[in-house]
Amino acid sequence: MTSVPMTQSSAAAAAEADGPFLQVEDLKVTFPTEDGPVTAVQGLSYSVAKGKTLGIVGESGSGKSVSSMAVMGLHDTKSAQISGSIRVGGTEVVGLSESRMRGLRGNSMAMIFQDALAALHPFYKIGGQLEEAYLVHHSGASKRDARRKAIEMLDRVGIPQPDRRVDDFPHQFSGGMRQRAMIAMGLINDPSLLIADEPTTALDVTVQAQILDLLQDLQREFNSAVIIITHDLGVIAEMADDVLVMYAGRCVEYGTAKQILTTPEMPYTWGLLSSIPDLSASTDARLIPIPGNPPSLLRPPSGCSFHPRCVHSDKVPGDLCVTELPELLPASSGTAHLKRCHLADPIAVYQDEVLPEIAPDLVEETR
Amino acid sequence: MFAYVVKRLISGVLVVALVSMAIFLLFWYGPSSPAQPVCDRETSNRCTPARLEVYEKTLGYDNPVYEEYGKFVKGVFVGRTITIASSEYQCSAPCLGVSFRTKQPVKEELVSRMPATFSVAIGGAFLYLLFGVPIGVAAARRRGTVTDKALVSSFLFISSIPYYLFALLTWLYLTLTFPVPLFSDTGYFSFFSEGPWKWFSGLFLAWVALGIFGCTQYTRFTRGAMVEALSEDYIRTAKAKGLPARTIVYKHGLRAALVPVVTIFGIDFGTLLAGTIFTERIFEIQGIGWWSLQAVQGRDLPVVQATALFSAVVLIISNLLVDVVYSVLDPRVRLS
Numbered sequence: 001m002t003s004v005p006m007t008q009s010s011a012a013a014a015a016e017a018d019g020p021f022l023q024v025e026d027l028k029v030t031f032p033t034e035d036g037p038v039t040a041v042q043g044l045s046y047s048v049a050k051g052k053t054l055g056i057v058g059e060s061g062s063g064k065s066v067s068s069m070a071v072m073g074l075h076d077t078k079s080a081q082i083s084g085s086i087r088v089g090g091t092e093v094v095g096l097s098e099s100r101m102r103g104l105r106g107n108s109m110a111m112i113f114q115d116a117l118a119a120l121h122p123f124y125k126i127g128g129q130l131e132e133a134y135l136v137h138h139s140g141a142s143k144r145d146a147r148r149k150a151i152e153m154l155d156r157v158g159i160p161q162p163d164r165r166v167d168d169f170p171h172q173f174s175g176g177m178r179q180r181a182m183i184a185m186g187l188i189n190d191p192s193l194l195i196a197d198e199p200t201t202a203l204d205v206t207v208q209a210q211i212l213d214l215l216q217d218l219q220r221e222f223n224s225a226v227i228i229i230t231h232d233l234g235v236i237a238e239m240a241d242d243v244l245v246m247y248a249g250r251c252v253e254y255g256t257a258k259q260i261l262t263t264p265e266m267p268y269t270w271g272l273l274s275s276i277p278d279l280s281a282s283t284d285a286r287l288i289p290i291p292g293n294p295p296s297l298l299r300p301p302s303g304c305s306f307h308p309r310c311v312h313s314d315k316v317p318g319d320l321c322v323t324e325l326p327e328l329l330p331a332s333s334g335t336a337h338l339k340r341c342h343l344a345d346p347i348a349v350y351q352d353e354v355l356p357e358i359a360p361d362l363v364e365e366t367r
Numbered sequence: 368m369f370a371y372v373v374k375r376l377i378s379g380v381l382v383v384a385l386v387s388m389a390i391f392l393l394f395w396y397g398p399s400s401p402a403q404p405v406c407d408r409e410t411s412n413r414c415t416p417a418r419l420e421v422y423e424k425t426l427g428y429d430n431p432v433y434e435e436y437g438k439f440v441k442g443v444f445v446g447r448t449i450t451i452a453s454s455e456y457q458c459s460a461p462c463l464g465v466s467f468r469t470k471q472p473v474k475e476e477l478v479s480r481m482p483a484t485f486s487v488a489i490g491g492a493f494l495y496l497l498f499g500v501p502i503g504v505a506a507a508r509r510r511g512t513v514t515d516k517a518l519v520s521s522f523l524f525i526s527s528i529p530y531y532l533f534a535l536l537t538w539l540y541l542t543l544t545f546p547v548p549l550f551s552d553t554g555y556f557s558f559f560s561e562g563p564w565k566w567f568s569g570l571f572l573a574w575v576a577l578g579i580f581g582c583t584q585y586t587r588f589t590r591g592a593m594v595e596a597l598s599e600d601y602i603r604t605a606k607a608k609g610l611p612a613r614t615i616v617y618k619h620g621l622r623a624a625l626v627p628v629v630t631i632f633g634i635d636f637g638t639l640l641a642g643t644i645f646t647e648r649i650f651e652i653q654g655i656g657w658w659s660l661q662a663v664q665g666r667d668l669p670v671v672q673a674t675a676l677f678s679a680v681v682l683i684i685s686n687l688l689v690d691v692v693y694s695v696l697d698p699r700v701r702l703s
Binding site: 072103104132137 | 604605608609610611612614698699
């Protein structure tokens with residue numbers, strides 16, 4: 001165990017030299033099931049630098065959480081087959097031994113989960129759970145150090161009277177406080193990478209805003225790389241520098257938040273944007289859902305996996321959408337913007353058909 | 368917590384009172400006169416109606432039932448004198464009656480049989496947990512593997528055998544067909560007057576039978592609770608913290624899985640303490656179960672009544688203890 005601090009510092013040094021702290025390349029995650037293998041994620045590549053935030057968006061089952069759990073090494077090695085490359089601070093994580101993986105988890109990378117009530121152990125005090133996270137990576141620290149650290153972290157995430165609340169059980173906390181405690185636990189070892197899996201989904205809206213603010217403050221303070229997984233584009237607009245849109249286990253669009261939110265080029269992203277309820281709209285305005293359901297990963301659709309639900313596939317010549325999987329190619333708005341779609345001129349379709357539906361006032365402005 | 372225990376104790380006493388009334392009524396309105404068995408016994412089965420009447424009168428069975436129940440309850444608190452035909456028997460508090468067969472106060476016999484039954488119960492229950500819980504945890508950790516399936520199906524096989532048959536076969540094979548040296552002389556021997564080794568070797572096979580049979584259920588139960596606990600979100604959190612597998616399984620998983628196991632265990636242990644009829648009969652251990660079986664066969668009503676009441680009391684106490692332990696294990700359970 002004495003070698004751990006050394007490998008950490010060398011890993012950190014390597015990361016600084018090599019650019020992005022997290023680099024995922026051609027990630028593929030397959031689960032064998034009784035009905036055949038299910039490929040939950042394939043061909044996924046992205047990177048996150050320290051101090052930057054990547055937002056991963058998509059419906060349930062699109063592979064958002066599966067890919068992040070692969071980064072954390074949380075999949076059961078017996079039931080998940082992972083290939084490709086995941087480099088965390090210069091260390092290749094795919095195929096890394098369980099004991100070395102354990103040294104990274106919770107230490108240089110941490111994850112906070114959606115439902116904090118379920119994700120915190122109901123039988124142990126908040127303080128005890130935080131201390132445990134600290135002590136497992138600080139074998140030299142005493143119980144008192146750990147407790148001081150736990151109280152300090154609770155204070156940092158805005159829990160009132162942290163020296164008293166540290167002895168509470170999770171069920172004695174409110175929903176927002178539980179998520180704060182969860183964040184405190186994730187950040188207790190000052191990780192360079194924080195993955196937040198739908199951190200605000202279970203919370204009410206005002207608390208959501210507070211938690212997002214907190215995450216941003218903490219990111220500034222700790223300069224960590226952050227991945228935020230969500231299906232809420234509002235959260236993306238608030239938090240993300242880069243955005244990765246996932247559908248059926250693949251990246252379908254990737255770019256800066258500005259590119260994705262203002263000039264999206266993939267009909268699925270349009271669908272996500274259209275389905276956001278407009279608060280200023282009249283109360284009898286209908287919501288615009290994406291038709292159909294996410295596809296079964298056991299028997300994914302041929303060609304572009306979005307084609308059965310895509311209302312724009314008739315604009316593509318022939319049945320290209322059905323027969324051929326579009327490649328992830330640079331979009332027209334910039335080199336860093338990638339999209340996976342056969343549409344020849346998506347910007348025109350977006351401007352003429354989609355934008356008037358979702359933001360009529362914006363159309364006025366651009367004209 | 369204290370107020371809760373007091374409240375539960377009061378309601379427990381009420382349940383005991385109701386159970387005692389029910390038992391009393393059942394005997395009073397049984398198919399034959401409650402005095403019939405003792406009359407038969409004392410007159411060598413030449414119980415004439417006139418003789419029966421003497422017994423009924425002295426035992427008070429010609430009085431209204433509530434009056435006699437009152438006497439019974441009074442006897443429990445201050446003791447009483449019981450007359451059977453022409454003999455009088457002193458029965459000191461808490462008086463549970465006088466055995467029709469031995470003419471000894473039932474309470475004294477009950478107390479004298481407790482060490483045997485408690486020895487069987489504690490040893491058996493110890494084996495339930497000693498084997499059941501770790502094997503269940505091991506099976507849950509290897510869920511879906513050949514080891515898991517082999518364990519689950521073989522244990523299912525054992526627990527589908529009726530217990531009396533299982534115990535009988537154990538006894539038959541291990542004492543007669545293939546006698547296990549040192550352990551074949553089954554029975555209860557006092558720990559103090561006959562020495563710990565004699566005590567241990569006499570009870571050993573009974574423990575084995577009880578333990579193996581019971582631990583199969585605990586294995587399946589622990590496995591189920593453990594599989595459920597290990598799929599909880601907080602296990603994923605524990606893993607994400609970088610905790611070692613041992614800590615995840617035992618500190619986080621088993622701690623949660625133990626709650627339902629403790630519930631079942633409390634009730635099972637109570638049942639064992641109230642007397643294990645098959646085990647005691649087959650392995651010739653003269654405990655409460657064996658005694659109550661004899662009492663039923665010999666129509667020794669006061670003994671049957673006392674053993675029924677005793678098992679009600681033991682079960683009520685063990686249920687109370689389960690609830691208290693529950694609140695210690697699960698902080699979300701508030702006892703108030």
